[in-house]
Structures are given as C-alpha cells and as structure tokens.
Amino acid sequence: xxxxxxxxxxxxxxxxxxxxxxxxxxxxxxxxxxxxxxxxxxxxxxxxxxxxxxxxxxxxxxxxxxxxxxxxxxxxxxxxxxxxxxxxxxxxxxxxxxxxxxxxxxxxxxxxxxxxxxxxxxxxxxxxxxxxxxxxxxxxxxxxxxxxxxxxxxxxxxxxxxxxxxxxxxxxxxxxxxxxxxxxxxxxxxxxxxxxxxxxxxxxxxxxxxxxxxxxxxxxxxxxxxxxxxxxxxxxxxxxxxxxxxxxxxxxxxxxxxxxxxxxxx
Numbered sequence: 001x002x003x004x005x006x007x008x009x010x011x012x013x014x015x016x017x018x019x020x021x022x023x024x025x026x027x028x029x030x031x032x033x034x035x036x037x038x039x040x041x042x043x044x045x046x047x048x049x050x051x052x053x054x055x056x057x058x059x060x061x062x063x064x065x066x067x068x069x070x071x072x073x074x075x076x077x078x079x080x081x082x083x084x085x086x087x088x089x090x091x092x093x094x095x096x097x098x099x100x101x102x103x104x105x106x107x108x109x110x111x112x113x114x115x116x117x118x119x120x121x122x123x124x125x126x127x128x129x130x131x132x133x134x135x136x137x138x139x140x141x142x143x144x145x146x147x148x149x150x151x152x153x154x155x156x157x158x159x160x161x162x163x164x165x166x167x168x169x170x171x172x173x174x175x176x177x178x179x180x181x182x183x184x185x186x187x188x189x190x191x192x193x194x195x196x197x198x199x200x201x202x203x204x205x206x207x208x209x210x211x212x213x214x215x216x217x218x219x220x221x222x223x224x225x226x227x228x229x230x231x232x233x234x235x236x237x238x239x240x241x242x243x244x245x246x247x248x249x250x251x252x253x254x255x256x257x258x259x260x261x262x263x264x265x266x
Contacts, residue, residue, distance in 0.1 A: 054103035060261035083183035098242035104159035118229035122263035152196035
C-alpha cells in the first residue's frame with residue numbers, strides 16, 4: 001500500500017513538474033523582455049529619434065537637441081545633417097528616420113507623400129562670406145563678378161545654391177564660381193580655408209565662424225528669404241515622439257534658441 005502511495009506521489013510530482021516547465025519558460029522570456037526594456041537602475045529605455053536636418057542647422061540643432069533631451073529625459077535625439085537635396089533622397093529611399101527639416105519649402109514639397117503636414121520653424125537670409133578682415137574689400141553682390149576673385153557657390157540643386165542664383169539673376173550679375181559645393185557648410189569651409197575669396201552663405205552659417213570669416217550684408221531688396229519647414233516621416237517607428245519634437249520646434253523656448261543663432265521668425 002505504501003509503495004502504491006509513493007508511486008502516486010512520484011507520478012503527481014512528474015506531472016506537476018511538466019506543467020511548470022512551460023510556465024517557467026514563459027516567465028523567463030518575460031523577464032528578459034523586462035530587462036531589455038530597462039536600463040540599470042530600473043529606468044525605461046530612451047526613445048531614440050533620428051532627425052534629418054539641413055546642414056545650416058548643424059550648430060543650432062545640436063544646442064536645441066541638448067535642451068530638448070534635458071526637458072524630455074525619455075527621448076534621445078540623433079541628427080543627420082546634409083544638403084536638403086540629400087535629405088530628400090534619403091527620405092525617398094526609406095531611410096530609417098523620424099523627422100526631416102529642410103532649408104526650403106520646394107524640397108519639402110517634393111517629398112510630401114512621405115511626410116506629415118510641414119510647419120515652417122524659421123527663416124534665413126544670405127550674406128557674402130569673405131576672409132577675415134575682408135582683404136579683397138568686397139562690398140556688394142556686383143563685386144563678385146570681378147574675374148580676379150575666386151568665388152564659390154553651392155550647386156543649384158541645393159536650396160542655398162538656388163537662392164544664390166535667384167539673387168544674382170535678379171541683379172543681372174554673371175558670377176563664374178571656381179567650384180559648386182554640395183551644401184552651405186562646404187561653401188563656408190572653402191572661404192574659411194582661404195581656398196576662395198568669397199561665397200554666398202546663410203547669415204547664420206557665417207556667424208558660426210566669426211574669427212575666420214567676415215559677413216557682408218546684402219540689402220533686403222536684393223536678398224532672398226529661406227524658409228525651414230519641419231515634418232514627421234510617415235515611416236517613423238516613433239510617430240508620437242517625432243510629432244512632439246517637431247511641435248516643440250515652434251515653442252517659445254526653441255524659437256529663442258533659433259533667434260539667438262541668428263535665424264528669423266517663421
């Protein structure tokens with residue numbers, strides 16, 4: 001009788017163990033998910049946003065991103081800077097990003113099927129960038145037609161290149177650049193390094209290198225206004241967080257950061 005009882009107890013134990021195995025496995029998987037969703041100290045993993053942004057926003061967006069992350073500890077913002085035409089190409093190719101900010105509305109309009117409703121967050125204007133101290137004494141757009149000057153412009157496919165062509169054509173000025181660059185920062189770099197005597201860049205870009213270049217203002221009547229639209233990408237894996245960041249760019253705090261960098265009100 002005792003042997004039968006022992007046998008039954010053993011069988012029950014085996015059945016119980018068999019039932020517990022899948023439960024333990026499930027608990028183990030859940031535990032792994034929880035561990036993966038948390039960092040040391042038990043805090044939730046940050047949502048990482050990738051924002052494609054025009055080259056002319058490089059300095060100001062790095063500052064703005066740091067402020068945003070401090071105010072939103074659950075979000076990390078990673079920026080990818082390039083010429084607007086490059087950003088558009090990345091969007092069309094399905095780059096894994098969450099938002100995009102271009103330096104003109106034309107480029108944004110070209111990817112409207114891939115983005116949400118754009119919001120203009122800032123505006124900008126062109127200046128003539130020269131070497132420090134303006135050694136060639138350049139004072140106006142007309143001076144850029146001097147064949148003795150090495151002038152560099154952005155390519156016409158780039159927003160700043162289109163704006164440059166627009167202002168020069170409006171004044172009926174024939175400027176022959178020694179090179180055409182893929183973005184505004186490349187134009188600025190040529191002037192900084194002394195590889196060019198002058199170049200047309202955004203006012204905010206010239207302001208980032210006050211000890212290396214001088215900025216010659218262009219009268220408003222001869223200038224062009226650059227608009228910067230921001231939008232979320234329809235393929236974003238973090239739609240709510242991306243929308244929150246784009247919305248934040250229009251807040252008084254973000255606008256103050258943009259104003260301090262020299263950008264104009266949208």
